[in-house]
Amino acid sequence: MSGLFAKTVRDQRRALIGWGLGLAAIALMYAAFYPSIKDSASDFDKYLQNLPDAIRNVIGGDFTTPAGYLRSETFSSMGPVLFLVFAIGAGARAIAGEEEDGTLDLLLSTPIRRRQLLVDKIGAMVLTATALATVLFLTLWLVGPPFDLTVPAVDLGAACLLLLLLGLAFGAIALAIGCATGHRGLALGITGGFAVFAFIVNALAPSVDALAWLRPLSPFRWYLDPDPLVSGITPANVLVLLGIAVAGYLVAWYAFERRDLAA
Amino acid sequence: MGTAGDVIVGDRLTKFYGHDRGVEDLTFSVAPGEVFGFLGPNGAGKTTTIRTMLDFIRPTSGTIRLFGLDAHHRGPEIHARVGYLPGELALYERLTGERYLRDFASFRGGIEFGHAGNLAERLGLDLSKRIKDLSHGNKQKVGLVQAFMHRPDLLIMDEPTQGLDPLVQQTFYAMLDEERARGTTVFLSSHVMPEVERVCDRVGIIREGRLATVSDIGDLKARVRRRIELHFDGPAPARAFENLPGVLDVRGHGDELSIAIEGSVDPVIKEAARHTVVNVETHEPSLEDLFLAYFGPNGEAPADDTSGGGNPDPGGAP
Numbered sequence: 116m117s118g119l120f121a122k123t124v125r126d127q128r129r130a131l132i133g134w135g136l137g138l139a140a141i142a143l144m145y146a147a148f149y150p151s152i153k154d155s156a157s158d159f160d161k162y163l164q165n166l167p168d169a170i171r172n173v174i175g176g177d178f179t180t181p182a183g184y185l186r187s188e189t190f191s192s193m194g195p196v197l198f199l200v201f202a203i204g205a206g207a208r209a210i211a212g213e214e215e216d217g218t219l220d221l222l223l224s225t226p227i228r229r230r231q232l233l234v235d236k237i238g239a240m241v242l243t244a245t246a247l248a249t250v251l252f253l254t255l256w257l258v259g260p261p262f263d264l265t266v267p268a269v270d271l272g273a274a275c276l277l278l279l280l281l282g283l284a285f286g287a288i289a290l291a292i293g294c295a296t297g298h299r300g301l302a303l304g305i306t307g308g309f310a311v312f313a314f315i316v317n318a319l320a321p322s323v324d325a326l327a328w329l330r331p332l333s334p335f336r337w338y339l340d341p342d343p344l345v346s347g348i349t350p351a352n353v354l355v356l357l358g359i360a361v362a363g364y365l366v367a368w369y370a371f372e373r374r375d376l377a378a
Numbered sequence: 379m380g381t382a383g384d385v386i387v388g389d390r391l392t393k394f395y396g397h398d399r400g401v402e403d404l405t406f407s408v409a410p411g412e413v414f415g416f417l418g419p420n421g422a423g424k425t426t427t428i429r430t431m432l433d434f435i436r437p438t439s440g441t442i443r444l445f446g447l448d449a450h451h452r453g454p455e456i457h458a459r460v461g462y463l464p465g466e467l468a469l470y471e472r473l474t475g476e477r478y479l480r481d482f483a484s485f486r487g488g489i490e491f492g493h494a495g496n497l498a499e500r501l502g503l504d505l506s507k508r509i510k511d512l513s514h515g516n517k518q519k520v521g522l523v524q525a526f527m528h529r530p531d532l533l534i535m536d537e538p539t540q541g542l543d544p545l546v547q548q549t550f551y552a553m554l555d556e557e558r559a560r561g562t563t564v565f566l567s568s569h570v571m572p573e574v575e576r577v578c579d580r581v582g583i584i585r586e587g588r589l590a591t592v593s594d595i596g597d598l599k600a601r602v603r604r605r606i607e608l609h610f611d612g613p614a615p616a617r618a619f620e621n622l623p624g625v626l627d628v629r630g631h632g633d634e635l636s637i638a639i640e641g642s643v644d645p646v647i648k649e650a651a652r653h654t655v656v657n658v659e660t661h662e663p664s665l666e667d668l669f670l671a672y673f674g675p676n677g678e679a680p681a682d683d684t685s686g687g688g689n690p691d692p693g694g695a696p
Contacts, residue, residue: 117484118481118484118485118488119484119485121484122481122484126470126472216468217464217466217467217468218468218469218470220432220434220462220464220468221462221464221468221469221482221521221524222485223432223433223434223457224432224457224460224462224464225457225482225485225486226453226454226455226457226458226485226486226487227454227457227485228453228454375395375434375435375436376429376434376435378425378429378434378466
């Protein structure tokens with residue numbers, strides 16, 4: 116394990132504990148609400164049937180089963196929001212943040228290559244995001260059953276994996292923009308804006324024909340369709356999200372190797 | 379230009395930022411064990427040159443080689459032998475000094491930490507404090523220890539004494555003298571004369587992105603003009619000073635004389651000793667004085683010959 120990788124993980128230790136606790140608390144809260152929502156599920160479903168398709172696409176629309184509830188409450192809303200905020204922040208900070216802080220110069224005045232720096236930073240990002248996904252999985256898996264919120268561990272694991280990959284994909288985009296421009300704010304803004312746009316496109320595309328062609332370009336398209344909580348792992352979805360992440364890392368590498376660093 | 383064993387060789391090094399000039403056509407070399415000063419006003423291109431040496435930025439044209447290796451293609455090998463102190467020091471504020479230095483020791487492949495501890499002790503630096511709680515001067519010390527701790531063969535320092543209090547400056551100079559005795563090559567940039575005069579063997583003067591001249595420190599001292607104010611206990615004996623060697627101009631008012639001298643101040647001091655002197659004030663020569671000495675009142679650079687500078691005997695001077 117390189118010194119830089121260790122340092123990067125160590126720097127995130129406190130943030131990671133905070134995020135992990137927050138994520139676990141939210142998962143616990145969702146689990147605890149399940150019994151009462153399930154009891155009034157038929158009312159909910161009637162209400163949902165009256166909503167426009169686009170909104171129903173976003174929130175899922177089936178509260179009667181544990182899988183439907185988890186999909187709507189955890190994996191369609193809070194889950195992606197938290198993972199994207201964490202991953203985009205980490206991606207923007209990794210290189211562009213250090214460059215803006217001025218700490219990158221001394222780091223690169225040591226024998227560490229730019230490529231190695233990037234590998235260590237990416238490794239730390241993947242490790243911390245994986246830790247968060249694991250926390251989410253373990254919490255739902257352990258506290259779900261007492262509240263009748265039970266889905267097969269394999270399916271729950273598949274959903275957590277796809278959430279992790281979605282986060283890594285957006286984190287990689289932020290990293291690439293940061294590496295290409297050296298501006299953390301730009302990486303945050305463009306990636307955040309793209310995430311919102313991609314989310315909306317994916318939600319509206321099924322009911323708006325004009326948007327249909329855009330949908331495959333949205334990373335969200337490859338996240339919950341088909342629903343991992345019902346059908347487990349879909350290899351194509353894993354590959355696409357992984358592909359976006361790897362492409363982002365390669366663009367980051369290409370750009371970072373060639374660029375003049377800001378003083 | 380230069381010889382095979384030179385530690386730094388710039389060959390027509392040119393860097394443009396879009397249309398903005400960074401440096402142009404720099405050709406110079408620094409020999410092993412030499413302390414080389416890069417002197418010029420802010421914005422002249424000193425930091426640009428240093429950043430190409432460390433491969434933070436890439437030349438638009440020309441090359442710069444360290445230890446005979448291209449700065450861009452052989453970065454890691456070069457960096458293992460270089461200690462660097464940036465002009466604008468940015469550290470990881472949340473770490474303690476010790477954690478910071480141990481991290482950098484590990485980035486350098488796990489060098490032994492003892493020397494870093496000794497240096498910190500010598501500088502009076504408390505390594506247990508978080509960097510964010512340190513004064514500006516103490517942060518600068520962390521930067522210095524970081525640059526010296528792996529006993530580099532080449533020290534590259536951008537305005538090293540900026541922000542150091544005078545006492546620490548003396549320690550820094552002592553550390554530099556030891557490095558020199560050990561055979562370390564030093565490249566430092568500065569925009570103030572005294573710093574360069576104090577430590578350098580040779581000086582390159584950079585102005586508006588071009589190397590105006592490279593000269594031995596002795597030559598620089600001989601050419602530079604400074605002004606001495608002498609305050610006597612009676613009417614000032616202006617006449618006695620007017621024809622002394624090196625004296626360019628004597629202005630008197632009452633008990634005071636203001637004397638402009640080129641080169642050694644010795645004749646003036648010897649003459650002053652014959653009178654009763656109440657007070658002496660000397661003004662450190664400014665860069666403007668130096669440019670005046672080298673390039674004359676019109677400030678024109680020496681003829682733009684093909685070497686692009688690096689000529690130890692420039693014309694231009696009066």
